[in-house]
Amino acid sequence: MNRNDLQQIAINWFEQQNWVPFAFQKQVWTAFLQGKNGLLNAPTGSGKTYALWVAIVLEYIRKNPDYLSEHKKGLKAVWITPLKALSIEIKQAAERFVEGIGVPLTVGIRTGDTDQKERAAQKRKMPDLLITTPESLHLLLASKGYDQTFKNVTAIVIDEWHELLGSKRGVQSELALSRLKTIASQLRIWGISATIGNLDQARQVLLGPDSSAFENSTLIRANIKKRIKVKSIIPKKMETFPWRGHLGLHLLEEVIPIINKSKTTLLFTNTRSQCEIWFQKILEKHPEFAGEIAMHHGSINKETRIWVEHAIRNEQLKAVVCTSSLDLGVDFAPVETIIQIGGPKGVARFLQRAGRSGHQPGKESVIYFLPTHAIELIEASALQKAVKDKIVEDRVPYLNSYDVLVQYLTTLAVSNGFFPEEIFPEIKSTFCFQSITKEQYQWVLNFITMGAQSLQSYDEYKKVEIEADGKFKVNSRGVAMRHRLQIGTIVSDAILTVKYMKGGFLGSIEEWFVSKLKPGDVFTFAGRNLELFKVKNMQVLVRKSNKKTAKVPSWMGGRMSFSSEMSELLREEMYLANSTSGKSRELNALNHIFEKQRQDSIVPGPGQFLIETFKTREGYHAIFYPFEGRFVHEALGSLLACRISLLSPITFSIAFNDYGFELLSDQEIDMQQVLDNDLFTTDFLSSDLRKSLNATEMARRKFRDVAVISGLVFTGYPDKLLKSKHLQSSSQLLFNVFKEYEPDNLLFQQAFTETFEHQLEEGRLQLAMERISTQTILWKRCQKPTPFSFPIITDRLREKLSSEKLADRIRKMTIQLEKS
Template sequence: GVMVRADVTKEIEVRTIIPPEIEKLPWAGHIGIKLVEHVIPIIENSESTLLFTNTRAQCEIWFHRLLDQAPQLAGTIAMHHGSISRELRHWVEDALYNGELKAVVCTSSLDLGVDFRPVDSIVQIGGPKGVARFVQRAGRSGHRPGAKSKIYFLPTHSLELIEAAALRQAIKDNYLEDRVPYFLTHDVLVQYMMTLAVSEGFDEEAVYKEVISTHAFADLTREEWEWNLRFITSGGTSLRAYKEYRKAVVEEGKYSVVDRRIARRHRMSIGTIVGDHMLNVKYNRGKTIGSVEESFISRINPGETFWFGGRNLELIRIKEMNAIVQNSKKKSGRIAVWGGGRMSFSSNMTEMLRYKLNEIESGSIKDVELLKLKPLIDLQQERSHIPSMDELLIEYFETKEGYHLVFYPLEGRLIHEGMAHLIAYRISQIEPRSFSMSFNDYGFELLSDAPIPIQEALESDLFDETDLLKHVQASINAGEMARRKFRDIAVIAGLIFRGYPGMPVRERHLQSSSSLVFDVFEDYDPENLLLRQAYNEVIDHQLEMVRFRKLMKRLRNQRVVLSRPEKPTPFAFPIMADRLRQRLSTEDVEDRIARMSIDYTD
C-alpha cells in the first residue's frame, strides 16, 4: 500500500484557564466546577462551542451547572453522551450541524464519526489523558485549510496545570500516540469467514491468501487457519458433538451455509462492538446494593474486600451477572472505579509529564502554568522531593489512618493499578500485610494498619523482572479477567447468540453460557485459539505487559528517593482523596477532604 500524507502543519492554540488561587493540597474535581464563570464568556463570545468531559456524570453536572449560572442559555445548549437515547443524540447532532445550538456539553461521543459544521471554540474539562485525543478534539474548531484550531484547557485540580504545559509541548513536538493494533483476533476471523459462507460461499485457499495479506493476520500459520476452518464446520475438538456448532459445509470446493436458521442468526449477530457490562452487587441474602462494571469486579478474588457506596464489602463469589457480597469489618479494601475514572495517561503523555517535572526540578520553568504552581511546588520540595527524569520518588509516612506508602512512577492509572497489586504482593511475601490501594495517573498508594517493611523490600530487588508475569497473575485474578474477556470473544465468534431484535437474551444468560463454554475449553481443549486469545488480550491490552515490562526496566535503572515526610505532600494528597471518595458517603466526602486539606496544610 501507499500512504499519502500532506506536508501541512496544523496550527493549534492552547489556552489554559488559570484558577485565581492554587491549592497547595489539590484533589481531583475540586476546582473544575468553580471555574464555570470563566467558561460562560467563552460560550457567549463564540458562535458555537463544544465542551468535552471525560465522564458521563461530569457531562451531566456541567450541563446543569451552566444552566444554573447562565439561565439565558436555556434552549441554546444541549448535552450529548452515550447513555442518552439515540433519537436525542441525533437531534443534538442535527441541531449542531444546522447552527441551532450555541454550545454542547459532551463526552467522547462527539470525538469521531459525527459530521457537523466546524465550531468556533473547544473547551477540554480536565485532562484528556492522551495527546492525540486532545489534538482530535481541538481539530473540531478551525476545521478549514489554513485555519487555526483553538482549544481551552480547564483544569479540575491544580496538578492538571502540569498536564496543560505537557500537552502544549507535545503538540509543538508533534509527539502523538500510535494506535496499538490487535493481532490474530480469531473471533473476528471466524465471523468474517461465516459472513462469506452465508453469502456466496468462499474458496479457502483464496481467502487464506487474502487474510494473511492483512497486518492483523500476517503471522497466521497454516495450522491456525485450518483450525478456524474446522471450527466453523464442526465446532472444533470439544464442540463437535453438538449440531448447532456445525455451521458451514463444504460443497463443490466451497465453504457455505445451507441452514437458513444458522444464516439468519449470523446476519443478526454481525458486528464487533462490545461494551463493558454491569454486575449487580447483592448481599448473600438477596438485597441489591447497586452495580459496578465487571472489568473492576473481575480483578477481585473471593475473600477480598472493596469499598462501594460507603460500605466495605467482602466478595463471596461472582455468580452469572451478580457479585455476591457481605459486609466486612476490615479497614482495608480496594476502591471501586467506573469507566471514565479508569481513563489513563497514554505513554506519550506520561513521558511529557516527566519531562515537565524535570524542568521544575532543574529550575528551568518557562510555562505560565508551572509558574502559577509555584506555591504547590515549593511545598512539595519542602516536605519531600520533586523527581527528575532519572529518579523514582517513594514517600512513606504515618497518619491517623495508618501507614502510607506512595510510589510515583508517573506511568498512568491503569499501569499503576497493576503495579500496586504487584508491589503489595511482593511486600507481603517478605512480611504478611493487608493493604488498601488507591491510584491515579501520577502514582499509587498502599495503606496498612501496620508498619510496612519498605527498606527490606527495596533491598530484595522490588522491581525485579524475573517471574514478572507469574507474580502479576498471582496478585490479580487473571483467570476471572480472561473468563470475562471470553464472553465478548464468544459473542463475536458466534458461540453465543444475543437474541433477535426486540427479544434479546438476558446478560446473565449470556454470561452463564459463555462461562460454560469457557470451562469446557479450559478442561478439554486448552489449546483452543479463542481461549488463548482471551488470555493474550488480558495480558497485552488490559494489563499492558509490554508497557509494564518497560516500566520495570526503567525503575531498575532509576535512583530511588525514599522520602519520609511528616505530613502528606501535594503529590500524595489527591491519591488519598480519591480513596476517601469511595469510603464515605457523597454528603460527607467533600467536607472531610476539605478538612483534611486544612489540617495537612498547616
C-alpha cells in the same frame, strides 16, 4: 482524456466555489489516476474528503467518456467510516461535486440507521457510491451474490483509519479488504488518517505488509500548518492539596465569558456522567442559556443527536456539552472555541478535539484547558509542548484475533459459501494474520463446523456444513439469521432503552448502572431528573421528577489512562518544576504546591524515583510515583504487593491514579527490605503478573467479548436482548469448560493474550520497570500526606463514600494538613 484534462475539471469546479486546491489534494488525484493505493495523512478540516471523492469521480470519467449517454449502473466505490454520524456529511460532499460537474452518479448510505425500505431499494439497485461502516460492509458480504455486487468497484476509502487501527474493527476492515481485492480486479485502496505516530505501519496494516497493493502504494502527507492555540484556565485561588472528584465545576464561572464571546463553543468532557453534570449545572446557574445550550453523547437517542448536529451547523446553539461522540470528522464551521474539561489523557485526542474549532483550511483552532484539579495543569503544560513539537501517539494494531476470523468465515459461509484453500492466502495476506499457520487455520475451520473439541456433542455449535464438493456453507436459516444479527466487534454491557411511561424514548443506558437502582430512585439522564418506575423488556420506564438531588449514571468506558507518549511528556514537565527558568505559566501557577511538596518530601528530578511512606489513622501508606498512567499503575501495584507479601505475610489495599499508586496496610512495610531485594526487577515478570493480578479472573471477563464476537454466545434478538449477567454466566461456563478440558483452545488463549497486551499493557509495564531500575530510588519517610499523594488517597476514599460525605471528609483532611 489525459490526467491534466481530468484534473482541470476539478480545478475549474474548485474555482467556482472560490477555493484553490491544496498541493496534497492534487497529489492524491495524480496518484489515484496512476492506479496507486495509498494513505493520506491530513489534519482535521483540511479538505481531505474532496481529495478522494474527486479522484474517484475523475477515474469514472476517464473510464466512461460517454457517461452522459451511457451510464453503467452498479456499485463503483465504497467509503467506510467508523461513525454513522459522519455519513450524512460525506454524502453531501460527494453530491455537491458530482452535481456541480454534471456527472450522473448516485450516492447512498448503508449503516445501522438505514431503514428497511432503503435497504430493500439498495438490494434491487445499488447506488454508484456507497457510504457505510465496517459492520454494514460485513453484512453486505453476508448476502448471497455479494461478489456480483462488488466486482466493478474501483475504489475503497477507509476514513479515520487511525480510529479503526487499534481495534478489532480494524481487523474486520482488513479481512473485508482481503476478500474484495480478489473479487474486484481494478480495486484501489486508500486510507485517510489524521493524528497518528506510526504512519508507515498504519499503511502496512491497511494494505497488507507483503502484498502487491502495498508495493504499489504511496504515503501522502498534507503539509498544512494547522495553528492551534492552547490556553489554560488557571484558577485564581488554588488548593495546596489537590484532589480529583469535583469535575472542574469550581471553574464554571470562568467558562461563561468564554461561551458568551464565541459564536459556538463545544465543551468536551471525558465521560458521559461528567457531560450530564456540567450541562445541568450550567443551566442551573445560568438559566438564560435555556434553548441555546445542548448536550451530545453516544447514549442519547439518534434523533436528538442529529438535531444537535444540525443546530450547531445552523448556528442556533451557543454551546454544546459533549463527549468523544463529537470527536471525529464532524465539520462544524461555526464552532469557534473548544473547552477541554479535565485531562484528555492523550495528545491525539486533544489535537482531534482542538481541530473541531476553526474547522476550515487556514483557520486557527482555539482550545481552552480546564483542570479538574490543580496537578492537571502539568498535563496542560505537557500538551502545549506536544502541540508545538508535533508529538503524537502510535496506535497498536491487533494480531491473531481468532474471534474476528471465526465470525468472518461464518459470514462467508452464510452468503455464497467458501473453499478453505482459496480463502487461506487472502487471510494470510492481512497484517493481523500474517503469521497464522496451517494448523491454526485448520483449528478455526474445525471450530466453525464441529464446535470446539470439548463441545462436539452439542449441535448448536455446528454452524457450518461441508458440502460434497468441499465448500463450507451455512444451510440453516436460523443460524444465518442469528449470525447476521451479531455481526460486529463492539461488545458493550447490555444496553437498556430509557423511555417515559407515557411518551417518548430518551436514549440508552448500561444495564450495570440500572441494576443498582430501586423503583422510586431519581437519576439524571439527557439533562433531566428522572424517577425510575420499573424495568421491563429491556426498557427503563421513567417519569419526570422535581427532586433536586439525583444519581448520575456512570458508563463503563469512563476511566481512561495516559498514553505512553503523554506519560513521558508529563514526567519531563514534572522534572522542570525544580528549575528556576524556562517554566510555563501553568507550572509557575503550581509553585505553592511544589513548595509544600518540597517541605514535606521532594519533587523528583530526571534520574530519581520517589517513594513516600507515612502513617494515618487508616494505617501505613506507601506511595510510589512512576508517572506512567493508571493501567500500568494498577498492574505494577498488584505486582509489587505480591512480591512484598512473599518477603513477609502482609495484605494491602491498592489505590492508583495516573501519577502513582498506593499500598495501604495495617502493618508497616520494611521498605529497606523491599529495596534490598530488587523488587522492581523485570525477571519473571509474566509469571509474577499472572499470580498477582488474578489474571484468570481478568481473562474470564475478557472472554465474554471473545465469546460474543466468535458467536459462541448469542446476545439475543433485537427486542429480546439477553441480560449481561446471563451473557456473563454463559461465557463463564464455556471458559471453565475450556480451562478444564481444552486449555490449548485458541479463543481461550486469546482471552489471556488480550488481557496482558491490551488491558494491562505488559510491554509498557516492562519498559517502566526497566526505566525505574536505572533511576536512583529516593525513599522519604513523611510525617503526613503530601500534595502529590493527596489525589491518590482521596481517590480510594471515593470508592467507599457518597460524593457529599467524600467532600466533607476531604475538607476536614485538608484543613488538618494545612494547619500542620
